Amino acid sequence: MRVLYFDCFSGISGDMTVAALLDLGVPGDYLIRNLEKLQIKDEYDIEITKTIKNGIEATDFNVILLNHKHEKEHHGRNLFDIEGLIDNSSLNENIKKLSKGIFRLLAEAESKVHGKGIYEVHFHEVGAVDSIIDIVGTAICIDYINPDKIISSHINTGRGFVKCQHGTIPVPAPATLNILKDVPIYSDDRNFELTTPTGAAIIKSLSSDFRNSFNLKVKKVGYGCGKRDTEIPNVLRVILSEDDFSENCILEATIDDMNPQIYGYLMDKLFEAGAKDVYLTPVYMKKNRPGIVITVTIPIRLEEKIKEIIFKESTTIGIRKFNIEREELKKEIKVLKTKYGNIRCKLSSYKDEVVNTSLEYEDMREAAAAFDLPLKDLYKEIKIDI
Template sequence: MSRVCVISPFTGLAGDMLLAALVDAGAPLEAVRAAVADTGLTGWDLAVTPVLTHGLTGRRATVSVTDGATSRKAGELIAMASRVRDREVAEVAVAALRAIAEVEGRLHGEEPDQVHLHELGGHDTLVDIVGVAAALRALDVRAVHCEALPIGAGTVRTAHGVLPCPAPATSALLAGARVVGTSLSGETVTPTAAALLLAIGADYGPAPAMRMGSTGYGVGTRTLPDRPNVAVVRLGDREPADVRDLVVLETNLDDVTGEVLGYVVALLLDSGALDSWITPVTMKKGRPGHVLHALATPEAADGIERRMLVETGTLGVRRTTVRRDAQPRETDTVQVRGMPVRRKHGPHHGKPEYDDAVTVARQTGLPLRTVLGMAARSTEER
């Protein structure tokens, strides 16, 4: 099993909201505190307490500070995060802080390590970033998926004055993220949250099929009149990839026409081959030729080999045992010009089904590449 965390930023996302939601979902607070203590940070305490808001009980993370250091240079925070003994936690925390430093450095024309972090340089930022990394590690999360982030309008007040929402640093950190507009005003996604999503490699595609586990609710400090201000995390276990031994059958051909080769590939697929393909090669005496390949289960290999022998007239077929790691995949359907196009999604990539896109292209007169692009960009829910 592989543990997955799905983040649903109902009203937005901040570092403290994500930390509180992970603790609410079962991350041990002791592990979070221990990781933060490794940094050498002094004069702080972290409490994660139940909060009832609009009929929903979640948790709120609060950092209490007893020393006067309210801001630091980025290099100081990075050095502190690097002291965390668990290297996986340290790597995520350092990556998040470096992302903030690089963005702030570009915005202010300074070297990343030397840039002075104001709102982001206090205790809260280090506690939230190290805490989230430690919570994910304690929960053994191996993949994070995030739903579309709601982006608020209006302004946010910073040490540099009033800036538009999202703040410039947040906008830069969210490059490539999936976002959506919201009726909420003000800052709905913080730079800390954006940097954490970047550092943990959050995927914004459809969440994978998984066996549902615990759910956690992280409550923000802002009070909304008509809804709970929460971020939600759902934990689940994904079935492992289908790993099995298969057989590759192949034969060299220099006297079979292209028409026959195309027919044989289709025939082998219809006969039970998992895949079939052709590779152009130069054979002995400089003759052009092709290698016909077929991928089959061990049980189907004999029948596939007989087909290859009969249809091509070849004098021999080679066999190689290979191990295939088949990743989990799922399919959804979107509408393009009122017609359905299926899309296949794996853990790292998705694409429209070619045959469906061809049907739409033929019936609408649109170029096939346009149909494929429209289907890939569609945000229609399943």
Template sequence: MAKFAYFDCLSGIAGDMTLAALIDAGADQEQIQAALCSMGLPELKLETQDVKKCGFRALYLQVKHPPEHAHRHLHHITEMIDSAGEIDDQAKELAKSIFQHVAVAEAKVHGTTLRKVHFHEVGAIDSIADIVGVSVAITSLGITAAMASPVPVGSGQIVIDHGRVSVPAPATAEILQGVPLAASSLQAELTTPTGAAIIKQLATDFGPLPPLQIESIGYGAGTADFPEQPNMLRILIGQRGELDTSEQQSISEFRQPTVIQSDSVAVLETNLDDASGEQIADCVNRLFDAGALDVTQIPCIMKKGRPGVVLSVIAPPELSSKLETVMFRFSPTIGLRKRICQRSLLPRQTITIDTPWGTIPAKSVQISAHEQRIKVEHDDACRMADQHDLTPESIRHYAEGVALSDNERVEPV
């Protein structure tokens, strides 16, 4: 029977706390151990023990393994998961979705692509064990829906591979976009990137404990001790009654990693029927120089049947006054329309691609959590093609293929 889980994140959430709480709530530790070993990690061992946190009992989990220093990429981890014979398909998909949240966040904060991003702490064996172990536990317990309390992240500063950063760490903050956060005065990192990715994937709602017929409760202990409160995660599992259609889906489908972002832009427009082409072109160039994000010219028919142009400008709201001045000074308009619009957009960044003929800049666009688009600008391709007696299209084809895959490359001709 499908079950519902409530994550009580009083002291945040981390991967080891979550896995410990699920084992404490009834997940089979030996089954999880076997699943992890089948990923090609035969020396990995899960060790658990009862501990006290501010006088309350909780289960503490440690992942034991030989030392290693490798930084894995996402595709390495995906291959390990897919090759595991003791993990069912539902748990595999859930684990890969959780890792995807981390990969998208790490790629953004480090200015790279999903293909090239290193996983640092998340690529370490213990974090792989946490995420995959949680996925196996969730599916084996029959949990198909979950919600959580608002998530505290802590405060202060911590030291990571890249030096000292404020809490929440950059990747954690990226992952937790859209997740309600709870205030905490504790000077510590309460929520880790692994924990953030787990709760982002599992929880479809955040708030107080809903009506629930509790069947089991698990307590997972964190490593640190706080005098103010017990450092542990509590997970309550049971029946919530009739679930709506969305809650009857597989939990791996609940919150697919999303990369769509939103912001606000100013849109300035004016109709021109008494400007020459040269005057409009000059105005457009000045608008771009002043910070316009985009400028378009739309042919139109104005009053008295005269042909005209709608000059439309998209700009950051803080630059709208500056761009208004440009339009009034360098076009014959005596009035314009302006509005603030909400804009949905895909994350994009400029990257450089190594080719046999040198490096070439390109735009990397994240279409979804599992798909990206690479675009080499035509002017850049032309410059490289002219220098090496190649065609621009072959340069673009090769460079974009290199960025998307290290395995399938088409030699230019």
């Protein structure tokens, strides 16, 4: 699994994101060619350079405004204008979808701050040309890298106050806080804005999880420059890795009021939906009621789907979640040709050595029934030759 990890120890902004992804290996000319499909080339130029931050070589990405008249006219583009700009371009559908998702999240946050509908707000930061280039540029880079999963560290927002068109506002900015709802954030001693609303919208839209520890096999690292010089490097670090561990979680629900006939049906539904393991544990609950704990091990990507099944098919009103690391053996299916027909066999390997073998139960059951043999005798007779 190719995992893209955003290490936001110095926050995140739109230009830092594009810079880090370029530093990771996205070709600059590829980005520029795709950005020209927006048909606003007369409004900006792009400068991509290398610089040093605290001894770390990093990429710096700058959008230079070319026509102040255009900027004055279009600085207040609203969400309708921007969606039209993207839809009318020749960018591929994935880039369009990613870009519009980020813009919509940003528009929703800004509209909440100003108390207006998302298509009514002329939110200047979103409508500005540099923000359009940063967001669409990010989508172009992500589409180029094409990771299987994107995750992020906790977000350093900075603190203090920042001046904007409406006056002086606290850091994190109100729009940034709206966007980062349910995301773990913090601030260090740097008394200025580290995470912008655009950066917050980018990472919230792209990332499926926010955690500071993760098992990574690092393949590439990219650094994108911020615009300040501080004791802690003002850079965004992005890591492209391979994940050696399958990402899984355990979902649990404790039930004391459900018809026991439903458990078998529920278990079948969960396995059909992709659960790796489902088991039931008898317990005693409050008021000395006998109950059942249903435990389901699943890939994290199936979390919402499995939760929906549990809530709809059982009587529980709450589900517990535990993130786990599950290392799996490499599996291979071999077909054995026997006098009882073809029997599938599962071979499980650890470091290229077969350490476990097992005959497929369904094949064995069907063969035992077809030849009217005790299943235990069939298991003794069929030998696995590896």
